[in-house]
Amino acid sequence: MILGSMLVSIGISVGFLLGTGLILALLLILAEKKILNYGTCCIDINEGEKKLQVTGGGSLLSSLAENNIFIPSACGGRGTCAYCKVQVVEGGSITGPVEEPYLGPEERKNQIRLSCQVKVRNDLKIRVPKELFSVKKYKGKLLNKRPLTYDIVELRIELLEPKTIDFVAGHYVQLESEEYDGHDRVMRAYSMSSPPSDKNHIELMVRKVPSGICTTWVFEHLKEGQEVVFSGPYGKFHLSNTDAEIIFIAGGSGMAPIWGILRDMKEKGNTRKATYFFGALTQRDLFFVDKLTKLQEEVPWFRFVSALSNEPAESDYKGERGLITDVVARYMPDCSKYEAYLCGSPGMIDACIKVLKKAGLTEDRVFYDKFV
Ligand SMILES: Cc1cc2nc3c(=O)[nH]c(=O)nc-3n(C[C@H](O)[C@H](O)[C@H](O)COP(=O)(O)OP(=O)(O)OC[C@H]3O[C@@H](n4cnc5c(N)ncnc54)[C@H](O)[C@@H]3O)c2cc1C
Ligand code: FES
Known part of the structure; x- marks a missing residue:
């Protein structure tokens, strides 16, 4: 009985403190917005x-x-x-x-x-x-939204105003979501997977993030034919101007800038040797395998390696099995003369950089975009 009333009074006190804190915070925000005038x-x-x-x-x-x-x-x-x-x-x-x-x-x-x-x-x-200063705000129309996997969609956007964009393969735009279900508009970064030669369109690969504001909008609210707003281009992730052999590492939507770079290399006749390691969990996370295999057959400079870490042993999958870090370490025992380009989650990138450095790659030859 005594314990019960003690718990009730503790609950009331905590509630009172939280409520007072909340009111004070709101008052501060209001004061900042309404009372303070900075002219x-x-x-x-x-x-x-x-x-x-x-x-x-x-x-x-x-x-x-x-x-x-x-x-x-x-x-x-x-x-x-x-x-x-x-x-x-x-x-x-x-x-x-x-x-x-x-x-x-x-x-x-x-x-x-x-x-x-x-x-x-x-x-x-x-x-x-x-x-x-050359970054612009664009209006476009969503021409196409198609699933690449169960949690990744590809967006193809036609530019309306301005009608063209100049960018370097590997760079990204910031897409603006619209207000929905009480969420304000937000801006999020998405790398362009289309080649820079297609100046009237951009293509993006967007992976659904559970409870993510922009990706939920893309998956559940954005419809073909709808107007979209974005700014760009931004970025420092692009091929360097050397002829060092390339290691690309990316899984999931991390493929977007790599696919853009590969298309650009092919179009421009760039013959730098490149191996692309695509890490995923199971076969349902793989996509574009046909396109990447075709590219490998078409040009002598490209090699594609997929690696699945959770694929059932008895499945018909023919590629590499294991963590992407182990597969890269197996294929690349000496990386000292290579350059590496990585895209995707910060955890995957940090783990791969460790492996590459162990194999002799210096940090100044590693380039990445962490999808934070
Ligand atoms: C340079 C760059 C390029 C990128 N390119 C791509 C790409 O090509 N494709 C792609 O799919 N993604 C890309 N990203 C990631 C993308 O920009 C978004 O971060 C991602 O899509 C999630 O956005 P969201 O609005 O859906 O999620 P958010 O709403 O930002 O939420 C992300 C996570 O944070 C949590 N969260 C939400 N609000 C808060 C908060 N207030 N405090 C703490 N945590 C919170 C959410 O629960 C969720 O788990 C890129 C990122 C960068 C930096
Ligand atoms: S916009 Fe400032 S830290 Fe992200």
Whole structure:
């Protein structure tokens, strides 16, 4: 009896504390939005190259986007991807706790910040790479949405406004979802699997993430014929200008930029030798095997290796079995003269980099896009 009433009073106290905390947090957000007025602030970019007049109070990332300067922002401003770094030369507040884990000592010294975490409260002077000025916002029409596996769809989008895009194979766009079921619009990064020669279309491969905002929209709400909005192109993931032999490693939707690069290589007559290791769980996760096998037959420079880690031993699957890391280690005992290009989950990429380094590949010859 006594224990019961003690538990009830503890429950009431905890509820009271949580409720008070929630009300205080809401009041702070309201105060920031309604009471504090930062007026118009000037953002000076690259020592006067551009000067923007923006309404204070927003994030640096969104204030720039409203003025058609698109900084990469794969996580849509949540402070988890660290893609949105810019140099804030003057006027930035102190680095916040969300930013701390993503900034190295050299970056802090150079006033690098996550632009999604910097509030525009006063005039700012910033520096951004010039190539970001050529990133544009596009309107397109979804021509085709087709399943590649049970959890990956391919989207083919026709560009409407502007009608063409110039990009380098391996780069990505940021697709904007629409509002649905109480979710705001979000932007997420998707690599282009189409070749740059097709300037009027882009193709993407999107893997369903359970409870993911953008992928649920793509799978359950986005319909063929519908208008889509994206910005781009972004990225640093592309083939280097050397003739070193290539190791590609990617599974699932990580294939998107690799497929784009392979199509581009074929079209341009690039004959750099390349082996593509496609890691997956079972046969139902494999796709494009026919296309990759055909490419292997058509050109002498390409080899395709699939590896399944969970495929039942008695199945009719003819490819390699085991973890992708073990298969790569078996095929590539000495990687010292290669370059490696990896795409997919951070865990897969980190595990593969360890194997490649053990086989003699130096870090400056490893390139990757982690799908965070
Ligand atoms: C350069 C780059 C290229 C990429 N290319 C591709 C590609 O070609 N194909 C592809 O499929 N993907 C790609 N991605 C990944 C893609 O951008 C998205 O991250 C992915 O599709 C998930 O988006 P979402 O909105 O569906 O999920 P989100 O809503 O972002 O959720 C992702 C996960 O985080 C959890 N989560 C949701 N909200 C929060 C929160 N507030 N705090 C913590 N966790 C939360 C969710 O439960 C879920 O497990 C790429 C990423 C990068 C960085
Ligand atoms: S947009 Fe992802 S960390 Fe800023």
